[in-house]
Amino acid sequence: MKRTLISETPNFIGQKVHIKGWVNSVRSHGKVTFADIRDRSSLIQIVGDEKLAEIKPEYAVSITGKINPRSEKYFNPKLVTGQIEMEVESFEIISPSLDLPFDVHQEELNVSLPVLLDNRPASLRHSATRDIFTIQAAITNAFREYLMSQDFTEFHAPTIVAGSSEGGSQVFPVDYFGYQAYLAQSPQLYKQVMITAYERVFTIAHAYRAEPSVTTRHLTEYVSLDAEMGFIDSWQDVVDMADSTVKAIFSKISQDYSDILTRFSVTLPKTADKTPQLKLSEALKIVSQRSGRDVSHDLDLDPEGEREICRWALEEHGSDLVFITHFPTKKRAWYSYADPQNPEETLSFDLIGCGVEWISGSQRISDYQQLLDKIKAIGQKPEDYEYPYLQAFRYGMPPEGGFALGLERITQNILGLDNIRQATLFPRDMERIDVHLPKHGKPFVFVPPSNAKKNK
RNA sequence: GGGCCCAUGGUGCAGCGGUCUAGCACAUUCGCCUGUCACGCGAAAGAUCGAGGGUUCGAAUCCCUUUGGGCCCGCCA
Secondary structure, three states: OOEOOHHHHHHHEOOEEEEEEEEEEEEEEOOEEEEEEEOOOOEEEEEEEHHHHHOOOOOEEEEEEEEEEOOHHHOOOOOOOOOEEEEEEEEEEEEOOOOOOOOOOOOOOOOOHHHHHHOHHHHOOOHHHHHHHHHHHHHHHHHHHHHHHOOOEEOOOOOEEOOOOOOOOOOOEEEEOOEEEEEOOOOHHHHHHHHHHHOEEEEEEEEEOOOOOOOOOOOOEEEEEEEEEEOOOOHHHHHHHHHHHHHHHHHHHHHHOHHHHHHOOOOOOOOOOOOOEEEHHHHHHHHHHHHOOOOOOOOOOOHHHHHHHHHHHHHHHOOOEEEEEOOEHHHOOOOEOEEOOEEEEEOEEEEEEOOEEEEEEEEEOOOHHHHHHHHHHOOOOHHHHHHHHHHHHOOOOOOEEEEEEEHHHHHHHHHOOOOHHHHOOOOEEOOEEOEEOOOOOOOOOOOOOOOOOOOO
């Protein structure tokens, strides 16, 4: 008999159907047993005799039975299928389950972070965990859909690279057949190349940062939502595109997933028609005035400053989001375009949301000679950037810019999660690559995987 | 890399010098229950209180060392 998805079962009242799924809970009352069965679509209550109590939570099962209407006093308003139930005729245990290491059928998953991460397959059985990654999937979908609607073309950048895009030291080296290569810190240089063909491009890329950061908002491997656009009239075009992209993501979530927001007791960040925008120097003055802490000569906002400027944006403009612009040239990535009116500052921006950085972007240097000079000025060799980056700049490079947002960080902030690792399926950080790394481990020695062929 | 904090059955917590033969909730096992939907009721099993050392007549509790974990800062998305 063909399987029916649980969400479809209300259309089959009075008929016999066959469902497959996992056991969510079992309630035995002696002669009668109730159980909730869960599949990818929904949850349904089934009713059987005492033999049904043989099934246990998380067993994979298939059930055949008749869909009956419930009498009104037995309606369950919490379930989509709350006005029906299935009368079991026969059931089969497809695969039993061991006891899970914690209670996944509580409404809240009350488990410490290490336990949660050490038991990901089990924690994914909890609906709140699935909700997190449902939202994450919605964010990537919304990003993709919105940018495609704006004529952006998706591409895929490599992540094994010969040099480092940011020129910094925080890159993971890779032994590449005896040569030194790196894991890409971002798809930055490739997306700049790609705009010379498509004008507007985006990518959903893995990025790797060997920063020794142990915080609630950093990972060593994260997913970067990157966009880049050419023929801009002004860097403001890039800011506006970043702004509308974030709003498109919010709009998708509020349309399709407001139930998840309710379950997490959160609301989407407030937005204004025109997201407030401040130069860094102005923001620092405001923070100094409001906090009494003189940061007006700082080169960046510290985390407390970011929180303070968001409070300002909310009070003054009714927005949880605020753009901070014109970061100092010496603090910003080398490919950022210096403001012609003041070369000490770049035409760059961050979008601060709810007190943390959501997006970073800028107009880029698009003039070939200027770029060569810049690379030399930071002590790098142009030949290291020759292919494919510099090559592209010799063939008609328009004014351009772009932005990037961290997928896990946005997921974390939208759902109000304490730690970015909760918004990461299998987080990589200084202490964990699925397995725990000893804190005071031996110095690194490259050991090829045991199944790798010897190279000589 | 710098600072602060935590460690008790499977999970989450209480206990903070003697009454702890370590308590509670959930999970587990068994029994009872024909309307529950986080079912209920009863019982049982399950912990050498992270590890090592010390102080004390006496340590889960105080001190030191160590291991593991969490948070804040720097840096960033």
